[in-house]
Amino acid sequence: MDLSVRIGPGTLPNPVGVASGTFGYGSEYEKLIDLSIIGALYTKAVTPEVRPGNATPRIIETPAGMLNSIGLANNGLAGFRAAKIPYLRTLPCPAVVNVAGAKGDDYAKVIEELAAEDCIWGWEVNLSCPNVKTGGLALGTDPTEVEQLTARLRKLTSKPLIIKLTPNVTDITAIARAAEAGGADAVSCINTLVGMVIDTKALRPVLPGKTGGLSGPAILPVGLAAVYRVARAVRIPVVGLGGISEADHAVQYLLAGAHAVQIGTANFIDPTVHQKVLDGIRAFAALHNLKSIPEFHQFID
Amino acid sequence: MAHIVTSVLENRPVAQDYYELRLAWPSWAPAPQPGQFLTVRTVDGPVPLLRRPFAFSGFDRADSAASIIYQRRGHATTLMTAKRPFDPFDILAPMGNGFPDPGSGRRPILIAGGIGMGPMMFLAERLAQSPYPGILIIGARSGQYLPRVVLSRSVQTILCTDDGSAGRKGSAIDIAREEIRQDGCAPELYLCGPHGMLAAGHALAEELDVPAWVAMEQTMGCAVGACMGCVVRVHGGEEYARVCMEGPVFDSRTIVWT
Numbered sequence A: 001m002d003l004s005v006r007i008g009p010g011t012l013p014n015p016v017g018v019a020s021g022t023f024g025y026g027s028e029y030e031k032l033i034d035l036s037i038i039g040a041l042y043t044k045a046v047t048p049e050v051r052p053g054n055a056t057p058r059i060i061e062t063p064a065g066m067l068n069s070i071g072l073a074n075n076g077l078a079g080f081r082a083a084k085i086p087y088l089r090t091l092p093c094p095a096v097v098n099v100a101g102a103k104g105d106d107y108a109k110v111i112e113e114l115a116a117e118d119c120i121w122g123w124e125v126n127l128s129c130p131n132v133k134t135g136g137l138a139l140g141t142d143p144t145e146v147e148q149l150t151a152r153l154r155k156l157t158s159k160p161l162i163i164k165l166t167p168n169v170t171d172i173t174a175i176a177r178a179a180e181a182g183g184a185d186a187v188s189c190i191n192t193l194v195g196m197v198i199d200t201k202a203l204r205p206v207l208p209g210k211t212g213g214l215s216g217p218a219i220l221p222v223g224l225a226a227v228y229r230v231a232r233a234v235r236i237p238v239v240g241l242g243g244i245s246e247a248d249h250a251v252q253y254l255l256a257g258a259h260a261v262q263i264g265t266a267n268f269i270d271p272t273v274h275q276k277v278l279d280g281i282r283a284f285a286a287l288h289n290l291k292s293i294p295e296f297h298q299f300i301d
Numbered sequence B: 001m002a003h004i005v006t007s008v009l010e011n012r013p014v015a016q017d018y019y020e021l022r023l024a025w026p027s028w029a030p031a032p033q034p035g036q037f038l039t040v041r042t043v044d045g046p047v048p049l050l051r052r053p054f055a056f057s058g059f060d061r062a063d064s065a066a067s068i069i070y071q072r073r074g075h076a077t078t079l080m081t082a083k084r085p086f087d088p089f090d091i092l093a094p095m096g097n098g099f100p101d102p103g104s105g106r107r108p109i110l111i112a113g114g115i116g117m118g119p120m121m122f123l124a125e126r127l128a129q130s131p132y133p134g135i136l137i138i139g140a141r142s143g144q145y146l147p148r149v150v151l152s153r154s155v156q157t158i159l160c161t162d163d164g165s166a167g168r169k170g171s172a173i174d175i176a177r178e179e180i181r182q183d184g185c186a187p188e189l190y191l192c193g194p195h196g197m198l199a200a201g202h203a204l205a206e207e208l209d210v211p212a213w214v215a216m217e218q219t220m221g222c223a224v225g226a227c228m229g230c231v232v233r234v235h236g237g238e239e240y241a242r243v244c245m246e247g248p249v250f251d252s253r254t255i256v257w258t
Helices: A076-088 A104-114 A143-154 A172-181 A217-231 A247-256 A273-287 A293-298 B075-080 B114-128 B172-183 B195-208
Strands: A005-007 A010-012 A016-018 A040-042 A059-062 A065-068 A095-099 A120-126 A161-164 A186-189 A193-196 A211-215 A238-241 A260-263 B002-015 B018-024 B037-041 B052-060 B065-071 B088-095 B107-113 B135-140 B156-161 B187-192 B212-215 B231-233 B240-242 B249-251
Touching: A010 A120, A016 A273, A040 A260, A065 A193, A065 A217, A076 A104, A095 A104, A104 A120, A104 A143, A120 A143, A143 A161, A143 A172, A172 A186, A172 A217, A186 A217, A211 A217, A217 A238, A217 A247, A238 A247, A247 A260, A247 A273, A247 A293, A260 A273, B018 B088, B018 B114, B052 B075, B052 B088, B052 B114, B065 B075, B065 B114, B107 B114, B107 B172, B107 B195, B114 B135, B114 B187, B135 B172, B156 B172, B172 B187, B172 B195, B187 B195, B195 B212
Parallel strands: A016 A040, A016 A260, A040 A095, A095 A120, A120 A161, A161 A186, A186 A238, A238 A260, B107 B135, B107 B187, B135 B156, B187 B212
Antiparallel strands: A005 A010, A059 A065, A065 A211, A193 A211, B002 B018, B002 B088, B018 B065, B037 B052, B037 B088, B052 B065, B212 B249, B231 B240
16 A cells, blocks of 8 residues: 655655644644654644733533634744744654734745745645634735735746635635636645634623634544545545544545645644554555546445 | 542541542552642543543552542532442543642641642641641631641641631631741741632742742643643743643742733
């Protein structure tokens, strides 16, 4: 079984990655998890400037899920270069830098300034963060803007360029096609769903920003349907995420048309989930005599 | 920090809504220190989803046992009350930074409110064996919430309640203030409990111009420093600090008290 995954000019050793925002920059988990088994480590979002993040509380549990409003907290481009790049050079797995910002110039700046770093395998462009006032979600819901920004970033890098899509739109396939037209090597979906929790004793929303991003097992069917539709709308690979907490969930994403997957919220809960998912994908492939990841796509029309 | 799949030794009520859970501690696992915490996966399923953090209330290498004291408050902690001896207990531990030793010549005053009793009892036991034993003050709303836990004879303990139904009448902070005045010592404060009590403890420390260490609480996602969820506002260059990594124990002067 060949587990490798081709995305544009790059190859990932296996299809099981860890999602941006749930795994820091890798060092946070090195005592708990063998990082060499990870197919791709999508870093916490990097923005040009330092972002302290949103007011607290930032997290609240929901039925089979969690709502977050972190606000892209990160140390900015300079902080990333100084504190994180040296560590990424030592990573035993491919590092995909998640890029975020408030406007197109921000995304361009991050990619331009980090373009020469050999330790960066590729980029995941976060056009879908629901927790910042401008950029992110706002940029990611207009197909014209998505195509233009993707084309602009495409010119800045020869590394794999993955556009991360939001589910908070009427038709996610329109955004995916725009990313493809702009020259993206792949799309990843889904980012979190906009959600809300109200404290009925205090008579106010629990999160100071009122709404946040929903993740966890609750969103698995939503992510799966999005990947199923997007995989049929574009020719570039689709990276599926949303609610994966066991091998069967990841296999469902691959069957739906994904070439790779990301584990997100489950990183917080089960340090053995990556190995289990990888083992489960291998076992499924052996059972059905599949030789490569694209062969997973033959079953469902 | 390690992923430890161990088992429950004992799980018993110690006050109304409060339980002490003892768990087997493998010999290879690092020793927890007072102030450090574990996160437990309460079920093997999606509800409740996230691991729940609890401060250690004791550790005994000779007995191969560690303990936590938890309050039955929601779904996850209600499920925990059903844990029986030999049930598996899936934890990440020990997490975060523990309490530092007191400064030279300082008398440790340990102030616990509600669920803060666990780590303060752990710290009091440790300090009782050190050159600088302290006073442990445990406050509760009412007598039924005070713990029925046997501490070493060498731990000087004062119990107090808001309604005077058990122990001395008054808040733990008020009792601490009285004790410090009578003792005439140069104190160093250690606090764990509700946010309001920690803020009052910080104000007392400022008034006396003495150091205070507070164990902060915040809803956690990963508890390993990755998700940036469990932050508190701090003074200085960085606007926020992570409770799981920079804390949970902070010098009270670094916290932005609101």
